[in-house]
Amino acid sequence: MRAFTPFDPAGHLRVATGRLARGSCFTASAADPVAHAYRCLAGNDLLDPCFADPSTQAPATVACVTDPWSPAVVVTLTAKLPTAPPLGDRTRPWALQLADGRRCTASTGTVPFVDDVALSFRCTGGVYAAVVDARAATVVVQYGTPSATTLQRARVSAMWRG
Structure with missing residues (x-):
């Protein structure tokens, strides 16, 4: 990371x-x-x-x-920053680069589901992705288009968090 x-x-x-x-x-x-x-x-x-x-x-x-x-x-x-604590899963990366060069960023609104998987990253090339396990030694995503019926897998080459 x-x-x-x-x-x-x-x-x-x-x-x-x-x-x-x-x-x-x-x-x-x-x-x-x-x-x-x-x-x-x-x-x-x-x-x-x-x-x-x-x-x-x-x-x-x-x-x-x-x-x-x-x-x-x-x-x-134009105003002071809020004092709200961080939201959501603190282990989730913010951005990804896949081994094939695609770049993905975390979605913050409604996300598509394919095969009961929430595709919570929007990637270049019109695809969406879901991280399988961000803590694994080799991180992979499942990805596809919102109209897909099955998902493919790809290795993650880099992940970012703030």
Whole structure:
């Protein structure tokens, strides 16, 4: 499992900035249930996860990233961060890269079911995936399209958490 933080130990942003926005955070992240990750609004955009610098007592900004390989939306906060504890399964990864190169991120809303499996990751190529066991020595996912009747398996080459 790879740790992801958009901030270096000195509190400087270490990821590329895609754009700047103003907004507020209203609860803990649903995508990445770790401390210092939030679910935020900037205008009409729902951003999750948004990371606060853990070394700052009252951060003025958060860095919102769709996935570990994309630039951040840096949100200047218009209100204090919420005190909500992390939500959901704290062992679930936030993002995956499969051995075939597909990249997947945790879904935060309604997810498709195939063969009674909740496909809680949205991947490139129009497929969805479910991690079989994130603690296994070799992590695999089951994946397919929402219209599939059976699922295929693939090995996970990298996993991220905030």
